[in-house]
Amino acid sequence: MFRATLEGMANRVAVRWADENPQMEETGQAYQHQTAWLDDLPSQRAFGVKEMIFSLGEASQAEAEAACYTHLMTRRLPQVQALPGERVGRPCAVLDLRGWFDTLRWRFWSEPRGYTGNIQSGGREASFGHSLAVQRVAQSFSSGLAGGWELSEVWVKLWKVGAPSDQVVVSLCADQNGLPGTVLASVSLSTGEIASEPGWVKVFFPEALMLTGGTMYWVVLARSGGISATQYFGVRREEDARIPSGAFKVFNGTTWVNEVAPGHLVMGVLGRQESTEQLAAVAGAAGGGQFLRGVRIRQASGVKAHLFRAGKWNALEEVCRLLQMGTAGGERLLARVNPERVLVVEKRPGPEQPTLRILPGGEVVHLNGRRLLPGENPAGRWAVLDHLVRMEGKVGAPEVVYLTRAEWRDNGVRVSWE
CATH class of the missing domain: 2.60.120 (Jelly Rolls)
Incomplete structure (x- = not known):
């Protein structure tokens, strides 16, 4: 049995390395460099651009460039692995799928504006x-x-x-x-x-x-x-x-x-921009949103964050960082990809009108008791914990919870909340 995955694939790679820099004598730290990006265009046309940065430690530029080319040649196609001990009675395929939101991690994000100095x-x-x-x-x-x-x-x-x-x-x-x-x-x-x-x-x-x-x-x-x-x-x-x-x-x-x-x-001049404006750029076509059809900001944050980004983190990590800042009023921000493949950023709904109920056995149903249909996603909605038991009247779970994760398994759905 074999497993083919895009997890370890990379068709645009760079390598970081360090050398001893006399200008860092006071701290004793090495100065870090990064090679130019190296691309495999046929792989990018077939699968999209998937970036990866590798670290080499202390090395020379020539050594780093050689390592960069080797990484590209070995990772430019989907990784195929043998699964020993796995036997099946007839040919089959198992699909492990991820949403469009996850593809933001395929690209790194850098923003040159917003910093100058030394x-x-x-x-x-x-x-x-x-x-x-x-x-x-x-x-x-x-x-x-x-x-x-x-x-x-x-x-x-x-x-x-x-x-x-x-x-x-x-x-x-x-x-x-x-x-x-x-x-x-x-x-x-x-x-x-x-x-x-x-x-x-x-x-x-x-x-x-x-x-x-x-x-x-x-x-x-x-x-x-x-x-x-x-x-x-x-x-x-x-x-x-x-x-x-x-x-x-x-x-x-x-x-x-x-x-x-x-x-x-010796100084630094830093710039800022509203976090949701930055998010629209990070998840846009020029950023990590190569498979998305747009970004729609329904709730501007009113929070201004540092603008300059050195390209150390991928677009998904940057988007999550910006979402965690919330709004100026202390409200949470959420992002979801709708059926039209547009990333929608909006304020998290309040708990005033929960639409779901979690039964004592863990099953998630509508408030009227109707079971969820196979295509209904409970994540991103509020639910009432049915028959909540409070320990000695002191500390217990809240009566209404916000569902953050849903997993379908064994003809049922399991949820996590906060």
């Missing part, structure tokens, strides 16, 4: 507000060419030297001829929010700020008080150019100038 860098110490020559510091960055996004927060590695009594003012500025221009938003940080050792400080701007695609902006750090050679503030600078298209400047009281040694401020 937060993985260690950098070297630099100061501002300690001399007239370095009164402020500024770092430019590009929002990228993939379209605009809403600013979520700015991360800066910052600390105080001595005991300054003034504040650090963090501003987002427009670009004006390659220099910081109009202030778009600013936040003041008290010295109580800044440690005496280098540490990450997360800055939220009160206004909702949309960054236009392909546009340069500046993050400017200044102190609110006067110059002091003993009471000032420090930042980290990465001597390599690690922020694409960016530049680092210092303000000397008259104009913005370059420092003698080139480098970039």
Whole structure:
């Protein structure tokens, strides 16, 4: 007897590997790389695109690329396995089926928008507000060419030297001829929010700020008080150019100038987008929804989540992550694929009007006692637990439960609930 499965098949593969990176000396961590995706087009035309990422550990790029090709050649077709000891009296086939929703796991999801920076860098110490020559510091960055996004927060590695009594003012500025221009938003940080050792400080701007695609902006750090050679503030600078298209400047009281040694401020700029808007993209045709015919959002979440995704998780994992955030009102969100093969996202119905009943023997029936027909799916509906027994009047199961899973076996249906 043989078993053929798509479970281990992959017709688009990549391999991740690590090597020793001198720039990570402070943490002792290896820097991770990933090969380019390798495709088998005939298999993709026959079965759809099914991606898989393998890990090789410490290796060279050539070794990783060789492993990538080997994985593709051995996994590009459905995996056939012999099942020893299984005998059947006549030819037969057993189908183990999964729904369209499960095919979201076939593709990985990456979103380049919503992040720019070099937060993985260690950098070297630099100061501002300690001399007239370095009164402020500024770092430019590009929002990228993939379209605009809403600013979520700015991360800066910052600390105080001595005991300054003034504040650090963090501003987002427009670009004006390659220099910081109009202030778009600013936040003041008290010295109580800044440690005496280098540490990450997360800055939220009160206004909702949309960054236009392909546009340069500046993050400017200044102190609110006067110059002091003993009471000032420090930042980290990465001597390599690690922020694409960016530049680092210092303000000397008259104009913005370059420092003698080139480098970039160690920082990160993150964006956000409503979770259900992201979900529509993740499950869309350009994401994991290659077999779906669309995505319909019936209930916008009102919850904004980080936008940038590095491609480490598949589309199904990303969709589940976004669903778990629920709505701004604390309500659960559900996703289902309807008969038209459209993914529908909606708010979970309330328990006020249950439509099913679970009998003491575990059978699921309608409220009027009618048995479920073979094609009726009880999952995603509320049910009354019939003849509920409470232990000593203290703790017991709820009288109405939400059915999350249904399994048909031995001419019956078994359900799980929460």
